[in-house]
Amino acid sequence: MAATIKDIARALNISVSTVSYALNGGPRSVPDHVKESVHRVAKELGYRPNRLARSLITRRTHTIGIVPSTTHRDIVLSPFLQGALNGIVNEAEAQHHDVLIFTRCDQLEVSTLADQLLDGRVDCLIFVAIPSNSPLLDLVREYRIPYATISSANFDDVLQFSCDNAQGVGLAIEHLAGLGHTRIAHLSGIPLLQDSILREQAFRSEVTSRGLYCPEDWIREAGFVWHKGYDQAMQILGSEDRPTAIFCANDEIAFGVLRAAKSLGISVPEELSVVGFDDVTVAELVTPGLTTIRQPISELATLATRAVVEIVNGSIAGNGQTLPNRLVVRSSTAPPCRELIASS
Amino acid sequence: MAATIKDIARALNISVSTVSYALNGGPRSVPDHVKESVHRVAKELGYRPNRLARSLITRRTHTIGIVPSTTHRDIVLSPFLQGALNGIVNEAEAQHHDVLIFTRCDQLEVSTLADQLLDGRVDCLIFVAIPSNSPLLDLVREYRIPYATISSANFDDVLQFSCDNAQGVGLAIEHLAGLGHTRIAHLSGIPLLQDSILREQAFRSEVTSRGLYCPEDWIREAGFVWHKGYDQAMQILGSEDRPTAIFCANDEIAFGVLRAAKSLGISVPEELSVVGFDDVTVAELVTPGLTTIRQPISELATLATRAVVEIVNGSIAGNGQTLPNRLVVRSSTAPPCRELIASS
DNA sequence: CCGGGATAGCGAAACGTTTCGCATCCAACT
């Protein structure tokens, strides 16, 4: 049986409170010789403080809870979550916090899930890519627990950290239009995610305001995953009347498009330009290198983490932030092919 | 203030224990009408059970602790950890457990770190790629907490889940030798990681037993990271007398090699064959596609997770496992170039 | 010589649960 503070007290024949003070440099002072012997005995007995008991009283766990998006299988393999997780873990490290990942967020009934999130194990919550219809935020909001979202949330008064989707899409379309593209398709993500919705909206308004050509059939859902990007691209690119560029709601979709182009013998960027969104690590390594919109995801995660921890520490809640994106031009974009334009 | 079990008891004018039984379907029975009213009042008061208090008594937290490798910056971006994390989270989900990631594992003094790991927040521990000189295992072993390692550990009686490094290296070298390569270099990982050591040993013995050519200068450390792989490859490939193939201790190093070859104008696979280890997702997407040894990392993680949870649940500790790897041939390997062989 | 503020230390309450021991009651056996 593990040694407790009581065992130390008994061994030294002093009171439990004194031991506590000695170990913590506690709120009251303890003579040096006592402090020394307490530490000595603690070491001898192999004493390890029990954080559950401590947290029960102090109401602080120094643990940050993460609620991952429920929209993927193999969640942890999603580059977006990986980027977010990296930012969170790094900042948590700096803030002397640990990180608890909640599982089964998609399986549990909402109320049961809320029980998990609010059961005292974490000081605060970070939602990563939460679906906009999730009743979870409403539930959590009623409790005193600080929380933030990474990615856009469909609510006003949420501490949310996201990229500026409209600006990002603007960069992408401006780039393509600048190269001379007028026929541009869009593969969108998951309609439940606000970021996805905002990107599609922005895309539509860019198309309109710039007078580009994009029939409704060229705007398709690709679920933020590779193989759906492939499938949809196969359809769009398989027809006679095809676009000269495709703007994808994230990089993974873009990888699917690249592959589809390959299967169809369509060369990128000569016959088709492809733009992604996120700039995941891989974007640089694929061939051709993917032109994409770099989302400062790790930074967003860092800011979100810092913000919630500050609230936990007693600061007054600040505002969320919307950070701008950057265009990263690689080799998947080029001016459109003459014949393709002519043939249309 | 959040409602507690006492509040419910007071509201219904019944005892705390009855409420507990009612809520848990506890070890004793409670009449249906009481059960019903307890649940009703619980809902009205917005009662959420406090898991800290419960865990303090039951000594179960249903949480798995993860101790990530301390050998990387930006830990979570390491594909190996990502793969492991994915396997762990998926299995944890199946086992109804959550996952706690410990931070600052490299910054804390060992004893302080042990305090973190053993403070009662987790039921069991999983070490991912733990350095073989880590005193942590010794410390943890003295406590009753179940633990396992993913990756080889330098100890006998550890519940360890790793790939069969010798077999994997054998596959790689057999493949290269089969293609006709006799001049093979090796970029190794981190000498603190047992997997890295085993791979290098296996490589050396393959070289010897097959009578291949590999001067000591061709075996270099590349720290399991991209840019070191690049640097070392630049040196090895920059000299007159260069190998026709490079076997890398992981895929990331191989990516660095591919890039170095590109900078030097050496074409892969015509003038240089490259083999990696791991088969990370990206290996398929880079150009040329990377020939590599597929390590069943997600499966190892799953097995490790299942194993520790079983011990927590009272099963007697089984053995760790060593799983075989599979050769995945893509386009980064080919028979060696005639002239290069001749010139040597 | 005395008052007063540190200093030292103890005991007990509190945090929110689970669960054991005990008491009561009523129905059903023998």
Added chain:
DNA sequence: AGTTGGATGCGAAACGTTTCGCTATCCCGG
């Protein structure tokens, strides 16, 4: 009628801490 035993419910201990209230001692200045 007496015994058994399940159902019902209460009170209290326990988990391992932190921290408050209290008392006692000591040293120092007035």
